[in-house]
Each structure stands twice: as structure tokens, then as C-alpha cells.
Amino acid sequence: MSSEHDRQFFDTFMIVLGALVAFTFFVYFLANSIGDRTQVRYNDENPLRAQLVAERLSPVAQVAVEGEAAPVTNPVDLVPEEPPALGPAAAVDGEAVYQSACFACHMAGIAGAPKFADVEVWAPRIARGLDALYANAINGYQGEQGVMPAKGGRADLSDEQVRAAVDHMVEAAQ
């Protein structure tokens, strides 16, 4: 009687144990297949994520070697150090000033610069009045979008030339 009882208990025990082991494998494979379909696809194989990781792993500094193009890390560096000379005829040619001093940031709207000829972006700025735009372009300022360097970083420009460039940009954004 007692040994019959033991056997019964043992059988039940093995069945429960077997079910638990089977369940463990089931959960393991289920998790794996869900992971393949989600995590792997959305994270591990995501080119955007790979790019972000590469950016985080990239060196903090880059060395510019003479004779080779310097790596551009700051939009201010896009402004040529020795800008093409503006002849007397171009003295108040707003478009020429824009091409030589403002284009680098404003053409594509780099670092928060209001994009050239983008009516919507310029409208609220133009609404503040031309004088405010002149003053900010000449003296530079820190706005909500970024930093506008004084005269676009070109101290050699006259106030008049900067005003002409602003006029050119404002006209294009009407």
C-alpha cells in the first residue's frame, strides 16, 4: 500500500517536472523568435542606430594634416578663412556679400540659421523690422536656434555690406 502510494507520487512528480522543463524550452524559443523579429530588425540591423553608435565611438578630436582637407566639425569653420576679395564694385552688392560670408550657414540652414529663401522661417523675423535684423547681423547674437556670429564671422565686412547682405536675404524670403 505504501509502496503503491510512493509510485503514484513519483509518477505525478515526473509528469509535473517534465511539463515544467518543456515549458522552459517553449518560453526560451518563443523569446528568441520574438527577439529576432523585433530587436534584431529594429535595433541591431537598423542603419540609423548603427550610425549613432559609430558617432558615439568616433574619436573626440580630429587632426587636420597640412596639405589635406581639414575635417569640418564646426559650421563656423565652413566660412573660408581667406575669403575671396570683394572688389570695389562689389562693395555694396548684397548678393556677393551673401555668397562670400553668409552662404555657408544660411544656404542650407546649418546650426539653426534661418534658411535662405524660406519664407515661413523668415516671416516672423522680418516682422520684427529690418533694423533689428541689421543690428543682429552686424553685432551677432545668441538666439533660440543658435548663434549668429557678428557679421557672420567676417570682421572685415563693413556694416553697409552686411546690411546689403541682409537686404538680399530678406528680399529672397518675401
Ligand code: HEC
Ligand atoms: C556660422 C554660421 C552663420 C553665418 C556665417 C551667418 N549666420 Fe546669420 N544666423 C546664424 C544663425 C544660427 C542664426 C539664427 C540665430 C537664432 O535666431 O537663434 C542667424 C540669424 C541671422 C539673421 C536673423 C536675425 C534675427 O534677428 O532674426 C540674419 C538677418 C542673419 N543671420 C544675417 C546674416 C548675414 C547677413 C550673414 C553674412 C554676413 C550671416 N548671417 C552669416 C548663423 C550664421
